[in-house]
Amino acid sequence: MTQQSKAKNLASEIIQGRRLKRCEDLSFFITMDLEELRCGADQIRQHFCGNHVDLCTIINGRSGRCGEDCKYCAQAACHHTGIEEYPFMDKKEIIANALCNEKEGVHRFGVVTSGRSLSGEDFEKALDTYKEMRETCHIDICASHGFLTAQQFKRLHEAGISSYHHNIETSKRFFPSICSTHTYEDKIKTIKIAQAEGLCVCSGGIIGMGETWEDRLDMAISLAELGIESIPINALMPIKGTKLGNLPQMPAEDVLRTIAFFRYINPTANIRLAAGRKIMPHNGETAFCGGASASITGNMLTTSGTTIREDVAMLERLGFNK
Secondary structure, eight states, rough: OOHHHHHHHHHHHHHOOOOOOOTTOOOOOOOOHHHHHHHHHHHHHHHHHHTEEEHHHHHHEEBOOOOOOTOOOTTTTTTOOOOOOBBOOOOHHHHHHHHHHHTTTTEEEEEOOSSBBBBBHHHHHHHHHHHHHHHOOOEEEEEOOSSSSSHHHHHHHHHHHOOOEEBBSSOOOTTTGGGGOOOOOHHHHHHHHHHHHEEEOOEEEOOOOOOOOOHHHHHHHHHHHHOOOOEEEEEEOBBBBBBTSSSSOOHHHHHHHHHHHHHHHHHTTTEETTTTTSSSSSGGGGGGTOOOOOOEEESSSSSSOOOHHHHHHHHHHHHHHH
């Protein structure tokens, strides 16, 4: 069987209901012709997601001074990146940003905070902000506040949160190589608590941190096993002052291959472009024709800085709708 036939046949089987499992040999994803792989991924995306592209934006609601030691992160206190540090942002500023993004047609607005978890006065400020956002905005609200308890998730849900973001970052095998202050198991436990509360969980990871292709495949399978509905794929953008600051930027082809096989393994999920879009041709445009069905947009953090209007125009040109 040719690679073209294998990619096409596998895509058809997945559309008909087959799901790839951990026990299977998935190494062919690493060596298969990239364009054939992308073509099959696009067929799967068209079947399960149609031409709708889900757009979200995020705001850094609390910045810096994080006590965790994630090697990639500019906000870790153990790194020296010169990042701006500030406490939980004023709710008026957060809500104003949400309203602006809503006006431009974004589907979801996420508030991200630094630190192992959000607690005490800052957690109460977040709840107050979300309650007012729910009364003021129509946009869906996503939160990303680290490791929370079941009671905290319940209160977030009651305040209007519909989605929770919590990346697993990489494979279980490789995770200790990038963080020692919390575990992979801590991540999984938090995701399951959020799901039990009825929240949509957005969870993905970062590629290009020194992991193997097998680690990337493992991460894709783990997310499928968890039933994750939204999977952001970040390509590492090395930040000077972090422990991974001197790593080389990964090739565009590797990012595109990862996006494609994530689609095969997680056929119904939103495969979401995140940090590192500018590594790919035309700021990630090619990824939407090879498995991606969603993106973080707007001018923030380590993404490309593409504006919402530019992304909407690009998607319309490609024949997608938002």
